[in-house]
Every structure is written in C-alpha cells, then in structure tokens.
Amino acid sequence: xxxxxxxxxxxxxxxxxxxxxxxxxxxxxxxxxxxxxxxxxxxxxxxxxxxxxxxxxxxxxxxxxxxxxxxxxxxxxxxxxxxxxxxxxxxxxxxxxxxxxxxxxxxxxxxxxxxxxxxxxxxxxxxxxxxxxxxxx
Amino acid sequence: xxxxxxxxxxxxxxxxxxxxxxxxxxxxxxxxxxxxxxxxxxxxxxxxxxxxxxxxxxxxxxxxxxxxxxxxxxxxxxxxxxxxxxxxxxxxxxxxxxxxxxxxxxxxxxxxxxxxxxxxxxxxxxxxxxxxxxxxxxxxxxxxxxxxxxxxxxxxxxxxxxxxxxxxxxxxxxxxxxxxxxxxxxxxxxxxxxxxxxxxxxxxxxxxxxxxxxxxxxxxxxxxxxxxxxxxxxxxxxxxxxxxxxxxxxxxxxxxxxxxxxxxxxxxxxxxxxxxxxxxxxxxxxxxxxxxxxxxxxxxxxxxxxxxxxxxxxxxxxxxxxxxxxxxxxxxxxxxxxxxxxxxxxxxxxxxxxxxxxxxxxxxxxxxxxxxxxxxxxxxxxxxxxxxxxxxxxxxxxxxxxxxxxxxxxxxxxxxxxxxxxxxxxxxxxxxxxxxxxxxxxxxxxxxxxxxxxxxxxxxxxxxxxxxxxxxxxxxxxxxxx
Numbered sequence: 001x002x003x004x005x006x007x008x009x010x011x012x013x014x015x016x017x018x019x020x021x022x023x024x025x026x027x028x029x030x031x032x033x034x035x036x037x038x039x040x041x042x043x044x045x046x047x048x049x050x051x052x053x054x055x056x057x058x059x060x061x062x063x064x065x066x067x068x069x070x071x072x073x074x075x076x077x078x079x080x081x082x083x084x085x086x087x088x089x090x091x092x093x094x095x096x097x098x099x100x101x102x103x104x105x106x107x108x109x110x111x112x113x114x115x116x117x118x119x120x121x122x123x124x125x126x127x128x129x130x131x132x133x134x135x136x137x
Numbered sequence: 138x139x140x141x142x143x144x145x146x147x148x149x150x151x152x153x154x155x156x157x158x159x160x161x162x163x164x165x166x167x168x169x170x171x172x173x174x175x176x177x178x179x180x181x182x183x184x185x186x187x188x189x190x191x192x193x194x195x196x197x198x199x200x201x202x203x204x205x206x207x208x209x210x211x212x213x214x215x216x217x218x219x220x221x222x223x224x225x226x227x228x229x230x231x232x233x234x235x236x237x238x239x240x241x242x243x244x245x246x247x248x249x250x251x252x253x254x255x256x257x258x259x260x261x262x263x264x265x266x267x268x269x270x271x272x273x274x275x276x277x278x279x280x281x282x283x284x285x286x287x288x289x290x291x292x293x294x295x296x297x298x299x300x301x302x303x304x305x306x307x308x309x310x311x312x313x314x315x316x317x318x319x320x321x322x323x324x325x326x327x328x329x330x331x332x333x334x335x336x337x338x339x340x341x342x343x344x345x346x347x348x349x350x351x352x353x354x355x356x357x358x359x360x361x362x363x364x365x366x367x368x369x370x371x372x373x374x375x376x377x378x379x380x381x382x383x384x385x386x387x388x389x390x391x392x393x394x395x396x397x398x399x400x401x402x403x404x405x406x407x408x409x410x411x412x413x414x415x416x417x418x419x420x421x422x423x424x425x426x427x428x429x430x431x432x433x434x435x436x437x438x439x440x441x442x443x444x445x446x447x448x449x450x451x452x453x454x455x456x457x458x459x460x461x462x463x464x465x466x467x468x469x470x471x472x473x474x475x476x477x478x479x480x481x482x483x484x485x486x487x488x489x490x491x492x493x494x495x496x497x498x499x500x501x502x503x504x505x506x507x508x509x510x511x512x513x514x515x516x517x518x519x520x521x522x523x524x525x526x527x528x529x530x531x532x533x534x535x536x537x538x539x540x541x542x543x544x545x546x547x548x549x550x551x552x553x554x555x556x557x558x559x560x561x562x563x564x565x566x567x568x569x570x571x572x573x574x575x576x577x578x579x580x581x582x583x584x585x586x587x588x589x590x591x592x593x594x595x596x597x598x599x600x601x602x603x604x605x606x607x608x609x610x611x612x613x614x615x616x617x618x619x
Contacts, residue, residue: 009181009208010546036271038579066386073272073379074329101272108577110550111271111340111619113382114234117389118210118407134210136234136382137341137550 012135019128022084029082038107042080044097053091058122065115076101152602162191167199183213189404195225204598205545211407214490217539222483227418228410231487233468234385237432238376240514241464247369249349260615262446269619270576271340274333286320292430296437308503310464314433319423331380336438340619346372347615354607364609377432384428388421463512467542486537494528494540517544517592519616524596531603540605544592550583557582575618
C-alpha cells in the first residue's frame with residue numbers, strides 16, 4: 001500500500017502508487033476509510049456492489065470514489081476494503097466491504113464534500129499505476 | 138491549449154496587482170491584496186487558477202481575485218468572473234460544490250453582560266437543537282418529495298410559510314432568499330442527500346457563532362442595521378449541504394461532455410463549462426438555483442432554532458426582537474446587469490468565495506438598504522473577529538459588485554492538525570472567553586485561528602481599495618462547529 005498526502009492549502013490532495021488498477025482502488029479505499037473514519041477500525045461486516053464507468057480510467061477512478069462517498073452520506077456505509085472483480089479500462093465492477101458507521105465506535109471526521117476533477121491524474125507508469133486526486137473538505 | 142507556466146504579476150497600487158495576459162488568456166487577472174498577503178500566495182496555485190479562469194470563453198473584464206484568495210479547485214476560492222450572456226459560459230467549478238454557501242447575521246437586544254452568565258446553557262442548547270458534524274440530519278424536519286420540491290422552488294419563503302421565520306426576514310436576504318429554481322433539474326441522488334439535512338450546519342469551516350459588537354466604524358449605518366456597542370449577535374455559516382454537492386457533481390459530468398461538444402478547450406478539467414445559451418447551461422442554472430434555495434431555507438431554519446434557544450433562555454420578547462441583519466451567498470452564479478465600457482451589459486457573475494456587495498441606490502436592494510448599500514458579512518476565524526461591511530459604488534464599478542468573503546486559509550489542514558496536536562484548543566479558546574461546542578475534535582484542530590489569514594487584514598484591503606466599507610467589528614464568545 002502506497003499513498004501520500006501532498007501539500008494543499010484548503011483541501012486534501014493525495015498521491016497513490018500501485019502495481020495494478022485493482023490495487024489503486026484498494027489504496028484509494030484506504031484513503032477514503034481514513035478520511036471518513038479516522039484511525040478507527042472498520043470491519044468488513046457487509047458489502048455493497050459498485051460499478052463505476054467512464055470514458056477512461058480517470059473517470060472510472062473518480063466515479064468509484066464518488067460512489068463510496070455517496071454510500072457513506074446516504075447509507076452511513078464505511079468502506080474497509082474492496083474487491084475488484086473486473087476492470088476493462090472503461091468500467092470497474094467492484095464489491096466494497098465495510099460496515100455501518102456507529103458514532104460510539106467511529107470517530108467523527110470533518111465532512112468530505114466531494115471528490116474533484118481538479119488536477120485529477122490517473123495514469124499507467126512503469127511498473128504500475130499512479131493517481132493524484134483532490135478531495136473537497 | 139497554451140497555458141502560461143510562468144505567471145507574470147505586476148503591482149498596480151497599494152491594493153491591486155495585475156496578472157499579465159499571456160498565452161491563451163482572453164483577459165488579464167486582477168488581484169486585490171497588500172504586499173504581505175501577496176507574499177503569502179507564493180507556492181500556492183491560486184494565482185495560476187486566476188490565469189486559468191482568464192482562458193474561459195466570453196469572459197468580460199478581468200479574472201478577479203479577492204484578498205482572501207486561496208487554492209481551490211477550478212476557480213480559486215475568492216474568485217470573481219463575469220461572462221457575457223450570449224458569448225460566455227457557466228461553469229459549476231466557478232460556483233463550487235457547496236452551492237450558496239453563505240452567512241447570515243442576527244442581532245438581538247441582549248448585551249454581553251446579559252449573556253455571559255447563561256453562555257454555557259445557550260451553547261448547549263444551540264449544539265443540541267442545530268445538528269452539526271458530518272452526515273448531520275434532523276428527524277423533526279424530514280421532507281417528503283413534494284415538500285422538498287417546494288423548498289427547491291421557494292427557498293427561504295417556504296420556511297417562512299411553514300412558520301420558521303417572519304415575512305420581514307425575506308427582504309433581508311440576497312434575492313429575497315429565492316431564485317428561479319427548477320426541482321426537475323435536480324437528480325434523485327441529490328434529492329436523497331437533501332431529505333434530512335435541512336436545518337443542519339455541516340462540518341469544516343461551517344459554524345453557528347455567538348458574538349458581540351466590539352467596534353463601530355460607521356455610526357449611522359450601524360445604527361440603521363441595529364448594531365449597538367456590546368450588542369449580542371448570531372452568525373450562521375452553512376450552505377446547501379449534500380444536495381448542493383451532488384448537484385455540482387452531476388453537472389460537472391454534464392459539463393465535461395458539453396465542453397467537448399461545444400469545442401471549449403480547458404486548462405483544467407474542473408473548469409468544464411457550457412455556453413450560457415445552451416440547454417446544458419440552462420438546466421444547470423435551474424438546478425443550481427434550486428440548490429441555492431435549499432441553502433437559503435437551511436440558514437432560515439437554523440435562525441429559527443436560534444430564536445427558539447433565545448426564547449427558552451431569555452424569554453419571548455428577546456426572541457421576538459432577534460432580527461435578521463442580512464443573509465448573503467458566497468458561492469453562486471447569477472445574471473446581473475453591470476456597466477461595462479460605459480454601457481449596461483447583462484452578464485453571468487460567478488462568485489466563488491466572494492460576496493455580492495451592491496452599492497447604495499441599487500434597485501435590487503430592499504428599501505431599508507437603498508440609501509446605505511447592501512450589508513456584507515465577513516466571518517473570520519473562531520478565535521478573533523468578524524466584520525460587517527456595506528457595498529460601495531467602487532465594487533460595482535470594478536468587481537461586478539463583489540467583495541471578499543472571509544479570512545481565507547493560509548495553512549493546510551495537515552499543518553493545522555500538527556500544530557494543534559499537543560494543545561487543547563477548546564480550552565485555550567475558553568480561557569480567552571470563547572466557548573466551543575464541536576462534533577469533532579479534528580475539525581476544531583483543523584480550524585485553529587492560526588490556520589487562517591487575519592480577516593482584519595483582508596477587510597482592510599477591500600476597504601482601502603474601495604470595494605467595501607467597514608461598518609462594525611464583531612468578537613465571538615461562543616462557537617458551535619461541525
């Protein structure tokens with residue numbers, strides 16, 4: 001797992017390096033888990049199916065993260081990990097494992113409003129994939 | 138697209154800086170700042186974002202930035218840009234995710250001495266009756282689909298019709314708290330996010346703040362606004378919550394396609410946009426206005442619960458006299474008529490982290506403000522002060538009737554958390570007479586006063602440049618944070 005937080009004055013900017021697109025989604029899920037639940041443990045007690053599609057891998061990546069955020073806001077579903085069943089370049093079929101947010105167990109975090117396209121980078125690099133994404137908080 | 142990688146900035150005068158036109162820029166940039174604020178921007182990408190906005194089709198006048206400018210997504214926060222109604226574009230990135238994020242200010246007949254002995258129960262009551270924090274929702278104001286559509290159509294007027302306010306409140310809200318919203322243009326996903334969040338603060342830099350009038354700069358205007366020395370005020374800062382964020386997300390998807398369809402070359406995908414004459418733009422404006430109405434209703438409902446808290450702790454008379462000073466949006470795009478090169482021209486003004494500041498005499502102002510200008514509310518950080526200003530002819534002439542919106546961040550959230558880690562920020566503030574109630578310790582840490590520019594410095598720039606006039610300074614004594 002390899003991600004790092006890059007400098008940004010107001011929002012959260014993250015860079016992720018992974019050996020495959022599937023691992024990129026796994027690392028992005030870990031980033032989201034941290035933004036939504038802090039350092040609290042999130043159990044894989046339940047799962048949600050998410051199909052993210054777009055004209056290129058960056059739109060697929062963005063669509064996936066937007067769906068994770070939507071599930072949290074409308075269903076209080078916290079992600080623990082993800083299994084990517086299929087990735088075609090224009091579509092990712094995934095199962096997100098996680099559980100329902102419980103105020104007593106999961107620390108309150110500042111709200112993540114959106115996953116933005118600002119400076120969004122998702123590209124193949126030697127030995128794997130690289131992504132950069134800014135979350136509006 | 139030719140985007141200059143080296144931005145050339147030259148000083149015009151004490152408060153103005155020109156970003157020279159280069160590459161594919163259709164106009165120059167104009168930044169309001171003093172030398173120190175400008176120095177602070179080094180290493181921040183916001184000046185590049187001023188340049189990026191200058192590339193958009195149909196831009197009229199310069200790409201403008203206020204002294205609270207900081208790095209945003211697409212547009213900078215603190216950005217203002219106007220686009221010709223026929224040749225120009227509308228960009229959801231020029232409004233932001235939190236559509237009609239804004240502030241409202243209530244004044245009361247109470248003084249600091251009246252409130253200090255009851256500050257703890259007052260803050261506890263506000264904290265428990267106005268839900269805050271991530272995912273906060275209300276069980277007492279759950280909207281069915283038809284009621285939600287009425288909110289999206291009517292804005293603050295819906296709230297008043299339901300007994301959550303007074304008719305008089307409406308004339309003290311920008312656009313009377315109601316824009317031509319189109320509920321049908323708002324997706325079911327967005328509506329689902331909006332069902333239970335009306336009347337909630339949210340998180341991040343949003344707040345409900347109890348303060349008092351600490352200094353008055355314009356006696357006559359302050360008196361007209363009901364701001365007396367030591368008088369207790371309530372500041373509410375929030376927006377359209379998840380519904381607005383989803384509207385923005387939905388239409389960014391639409392605008393990515395539209396930009397390609399209409400052959401608009403973009404320096405940043407987050408600036409995706411559509412011609413104002415296109416069906417995509419018309420639909421976005423309808424949805425954005427609907428989300429703006431949700432935000433007006435949201436702040437109106439929170440003001441109702443402030444009045445309920447006053448009723449409970451200080452009696453019905455006090456609650457009855459808690460009047461709205463004003464309510465302004467600071468994330469919005471609106472059609473307005475401005476004089477450009479000596480002629481009236483209808484433009485779509487994008488204000489992203491900027492406040493409308495119409496001058497005395499403007500016909501859109503209610504009679505009560507016609508001779509003093511539109512009240513402008515500028516919140517600072519939770520440890521120092523906030524300001525009330527009024528709009529000026531200078532703002533109307535130079536910035537499409539706009540001014541700054543707040544302090545503006547100067548420190549990343551990561552830096553702020555690191556700085557706050559070994560401290561007890563709520564206790565520090567309490568020792569300075571400011572009581573904090575917050576859903577999340579992390580929010581308080583990220584929002585430490587040091588994370589923001591000194592809002593006085595920001596306000597002094599707009600006052601000095603003549604794009605706003607200082608009226609009063611408010612100092613906090615209690616803050617509810619998300």
